[in-house]
Amino acid sequence: MTDLGAVTAGLRQQAIELPSWAFGNSGTRFKVFPQPGVPRTPEEKIADAAQVHRYTGIAPSVALHIPWDRVDDYAALAEHARGLGVRIGTINANVFQDNDYRLGSITNPDPRIRRKAVDHLLACVDVMDATGSADLKLWFADGTNYPGQDDIRARQDRLAEALATVRDRLGGGQRMLLEYKLFEPAFYTTDVPDWGTAYAHCRELGEKAQVVVDTGHHAPGTNIEFIVAFLLREGKLGGFDFNSRFYADDDLMVGAADPFQLFRIMYEVVRGGGHDPSAGIAFMLDQCHNIEPKIPGQIRSVLNAQEATAKALLVDADALAAAQREGDVLGANAVLMDAYNTDVRPLLADLRAEQGLDPDPMAAFSRSGYLQKIADERVGGRQAGWGA
Numbered sequence: 001m002t003d004l005g006a007v008t009a010g011l012r013q014q015a016i017e018l019p020s021w022a023f024g025n026s027g028t029r030f031k032v033f034p035q036p037g038v039p040r041t042p043e044e045k046i047a048d049a050a051q052v053h054r055y056t057g058i059a060p061s062v063a064l065h066i067p068w069d070r071v072d073d074y075a076a077l078a079e080h081a082r083g084l085g086v087r088i089g090t091i092n093a094n095v096f097q098d099n100d101y102r103l104g105s106i107t108n109p110d111p112r113i114r115r116k117a118v119d120h121l122l123a124c125v126d127v128m129d130a131t132g133s134a135d136l137k138l139w140f141a142d143g144t145n146y147p148g149q150d151d152i153r154a155r156q157d158r159l160a161e162a163l164a165t166v167r168d169r170l171g172g173g174q175r176m177l178l179e180y181k182l183f184e185p186a187f188y189t190t191d192v193p194d195w196g197t198a199y200a201h202c203r204e205l206g207e208k209a210q211v212v213v214d215t216g217h218h219a220p221g222t223n224i225e226f227i228v229a230f231l232l233r234e235g236k237l238g239g240f241d242f243n244s245r246f247y248a249d250d251d252l253m254v255g256a257a258d259p260f261q262l263f264r265i266m267y268e269v270v271r272g273g274g275h276d277p278s279a280g281i282a283f284m285l286d287q288c289h290n291i292e293p294k295i296p297g298q299i300r301s302v303l304n305a306q307e308a309t310a311k312a313l314l315v316d317a318d319a320l321a322a323a324q325r326e327g328d329v330l331g332a333n334a335v336l337m338d339a340y341n342t343d344v345r346p347l348l349a350d351l352r353a354e355q356g357l358d359p360d361p362m363a364a365f366s367r368s369g370y371l372q373k374i375a376d377e378r379v380g381g382r383q384a385g386w387g388a
């Protein structure tokens with residue numbers, strides 16, 4: 001029998017980190033549709049993120065993306081966040097939107113451009129020092145479009161050298177999280193295309209380097225929960241960028257496309273001890289709300305992640321282990337499916353009520369009138385966007 005007390009205790013300690021960029025306008029290369037009330041500054045993005053935490057109770061931190069969230073005083077920004085009841089989390093480096101990076105950033109054949117990119121990564125560590133952030137998230141658009149365009153092996157050497165420079169700059173309690181992605185924007189080779197490459201570099205870099213699994217960054221059909229189980233076992237899973245995809249890196253709301261996959265991932269997280277805060281796994285969202293309203297989109301995503309986690313915690317571990325020991329294939333599968341098929345919404349509504357939250361965060365936010373308020377107030381200025 002699953003211990004329900006342990007399930008709710010596990011849910012109480014859950015924390016999901018929100019991406020500041022989810023609150024700005026975003027789109028595809030075809031069109032960005034602006035929305036009324038969209039933040040114009042990092043401060044306004046954090047204010048919107050704080051709304052998500054206010055109604056869900058489990059989204060206490062906001063990831064920044066530099067330079068999208070550039071401010072003069074990062075310590076003041078951290079103070080602003082604290083005043084709103086949240087804190088600044090991961091710092092995401094951005095070395096993919098400068099004209100100099102046409103042929104890559106830290107793997108660029110030109111040493112001057114490599115130095116420029118590394119300098120940005122080091123500046124992001126300065127931001128971490130000012131905000132008190134523990135994690136630097138590194139994703140590189142680097143790669144090539146055509147066979148022969150550059151030396152694949154030399155690019156790996158350049159990558160390793162740059163990552164080691166960043167590692168040496170990290171202070172105590174700071175980590176670098178290396179994110180892989182199969183393709184896009186590079187279409188032939190990508191310098192960190194998969195978990196194996198990320199893992200190999202992180203192993204070489206030592207204990208300050210861990211891998212980030214962005215759920216949208218795999219070939220269709222990839223068994224992501226296997227990757228999660230493996231990296232956790234190795235102590236090399238640093239965090240997630242959660243989102244949903246139907247085709248490629250769609251960045252849709254997590255749990256929207258395949259809630260069963262999210263459950264399977266969360267089950268491996270729980271199984272591997274990753275749900276315990278002491279494991280230090282950063283559970284981040286990396287999504288864009290191109291056509292739906294952004295704050296409710298984030299609330300829905302947090303709730304989807306929470307539901308999948310509740311189901312994962314509900315798995316009867318003893319029954320599962322017994323069935324597995326006995327080689328009871330159908331029995332073991334049934335244990336897992338029983339948990340997945342449980343309607344956890346009443347349990348979560350009760351938990352929220354106990355915590356003084358509205359049992360229905362989507363409805364409560366909708367009633368609050370916040371969307372109308374920001375649409376009325378945020379006139380003038382330039383709406384934030386993800387800058388593509």
Ligand code: PSV
Pocket residue numbers: 021092139179181214241249286386
């Ligand atoms: C790249 O596709 C990515 O997943 C990285 O995490 C970037 O930082 C983020 O998206 C930007 O939207």
Ligand code: MN
Pocket residue numbers: 139179214241286
């Ligand atoms: Mn990502």
